[in-house]
Amino acid sequence: MQKRTLGNSGLQVSALGLGCMSMSSGYGPAADNKEAIKLIRTAFERGVTFFDTAEVYGPYVNEELVGEALAPMRHEVVIATKFGFKNAELKQGLDSRPETIRNVVDASLKRLKSNVIDLLYQHRVDPNVPIEDVAGAVKELIAQGKVKHFGMSEAAAATIRRAHAVQPVAALQSEYSLWWREPEAEILPTLEELGIGFVPFSPLGRGFLTGAINDTTSFDATDFRSVSPRFSPEARKANLVLVEAIGRVAADKQVTMAQIALAWLLARKPWIVPIPGTTKLHRLEENLGADRVELTSGDLKKIAEAIDGFEVQGERYPAQMQALVQR
Numbered sequence: 001m002q003k004r005t006l007g008n009s010g011l012q013v014s015a016l017g018l019g020c021m022s023m024s025s026g027y028g029p030a031a032d033n034k035e036a037i038k039l040i041r042t043a044f045e046r047g048v049t050f051f052d053t054a055e056v057y058g059p060y061v062n063e064e065l066v067g068e069a070l071a072p073m074r075h076e077v078v079i080a081t082k083f084g085f086k087n088a089e090l091k092q093g094l095d096s097r098p099e100t101i102r103n104v105v106d107a108s109l110k111r112l113k114s115n116v117i118d119l120l121y122q123h124r125v126d127p128n129v130p131i132e133d134v135a136g137a138v139k140e141l142i143a144q145g146k147v148k149h150f151g152m153s154e155a156a157a158a159t160i161r162r163a164h165a166v167q168p169v170a171a172l173q174s175e176y177s178l179w180w181r182e183p184e185a186e187i188l189p190t191l192e193e194l195g196i197g198f199v200p201f202s203p204l205g206r207g208f209l210t211g212a213i214n215d216t217t218s219f220d221a222t223d224f225r226s227v228s229p230r231f232s233p234e235a236r237k238a239n240l241v242l243v244e245a246i247g248r249v250a251a252d253k254q255v256t257m258a259q260i261a262l263a264w265l266l267a268r269k270p271w272i273v274p275i276p277g278t279t280k281l282h283r284l285e286e287n288l289g290a291d292r293v294e295l296t297s298g299d300l301k302k303i304a305e306a307i308d309g310f311e312v313q314g315e316r317y318p319a320q321m322q323a324l325v326q327r
Contacts (some may be wrong), residue, residue, distance in 0.1 A: 001290055002048025002164035007147055010169035011119065011149050013078050014268060014289050016051030017241035018043045019201060019277030020282075024062035027206075028220035032278040033065060039281060040069035044077065046288050052080045052173075052199070052275045054123060055108055061090035074114060080173075080199075081108050082153065084123030094324070096126035098137035105146055110200050121151035121173055125327035131159050134168035142167070149198075154325040157190040169196050173275075174325075176200035178209055178241060178261050178303070179312045188269070200265055204287075205275035208236070209261040211243055216255025230314030238313040252302070255293050258283075262290035 022028075022034040031039075040051065053066045065083060070077050083104040087094035107116060118142070122134055141147040149170035152160060163169055172191060176183045177200060191198050191292040204210055206225055215237035225231040230239070243257065250260045258276075265274045276287045295303075315322055 001049075001288065003049075004080055004197075004270060004273050006171045007197070008148055008195030009168070009197065011078065011170050011197070013273055014048045015049035015261065015273060016048065016288060017052055017080075017273055017275035018048050019052045019275040020066050021052070021054070021057045022060055022277040023065060023279055024058045025222075026057070026224050027279075028223045029201045030058075030061070031088050036065055036279065037069040037285060038278065040066065040309055041072075043284055044070070044073055046090055046284070047291075048288070049077045050080070050273060050275070051077060052201075052277075053112075054082035054088060055088045055104060055111075056082070056085045056120075056123065059201075060111060061110035063108055065078055067114065071113050072217065075293055078118040079093060079112060079114065080119035080121060080151065080171075082121040082123040084121075084126065085109075086154075090321075094124055094126040094128070096122055096129045096134045098129075101134070101137045102141065105141055109146065117146060118133065118148045119149045119151050119170060120147045121153050121171075122155070123153050124324045125152070125155050125159055126274050127327060131155075131163045132166050135163040135169075139167040158187045159327060160187075160190060160289065161194070164196070164308055169194070170208075171197040171199050171273075173199040173201055175202045175267065176203050176272075177203050178246060178264060178307055179205045179239065180316065181307075187235070191271075192269070197271045197273065198269065200272065200274045203265050204258055204261050206231070208239065209243060209246065210256070210283075214240060227318050228316070229314070229318065230316055233313060235314030241274065242307065242312065245310075246303070249299065249302050249306060253295075253299060254291070255285055255289070259290040259293050260303070262287060263293035263295050264300075266290065267295050267300060272275075272322070284320070286292075 086092040
């Protein structure tokens, strides 16, 4: 597995990380704990050194899972976690008060079986707490040795700049993929200017870009996609046009659609590190294979022709969640 550095932070990680959320929440029933630990450790054996979790995943149980799985190789990996929701519950709203951040970090350290958090993200920007206060609180935690690097998630460019002026931001984690390219307008230029790395979540379009989902696919009631406007049957049917176009590029390249989607992100900038998630070993192997896919200028032109001008149908989030992004 190739290595990448997140911006100017000096934080070196594998070119592809592993998003661990789906092992505990978000996409249906939680995975078997032993199988999830096996998957995380297999990822490490395959060269992955960057693992993403959050207190809200579960809540809490995903951090415990990641902590247990990576305990034997803790000093060889980078673990990212997040604060920002009141009592680690999405429905209770946001809470990035400095005292909350301090308490969350202490609790997360215990669950992760670690004495330091490598990368601490603000999960969503809290409009009730000045971002300068948030960055200042994390700066203090870095000075105390409890945190190494500060990150943000789904933040707007102006907010990133304000935070970065107080405590350098190592990485921004936001959605970015072949079917969500909004970060290209303002976010990517801002990150490049400031020397901040970019960690795209849902780089496979929550599974849609793998070709495994169509307009007749059904989702478990606990699966986020069952309430996502972008995954309504009508939206999926319209969006299959994009997937079919990507499929043709993948067939010509003799790789999978997932590998095309991930390789495309890797080709965008050398400081971009996608974090695809999975609970299946064969999908893990497939995703990591993207690190070996070399996209030529001709390949990239074909992909651009397939996606430029295509308008993806459906909002990313239900209305109540849409308000939490790009603040």
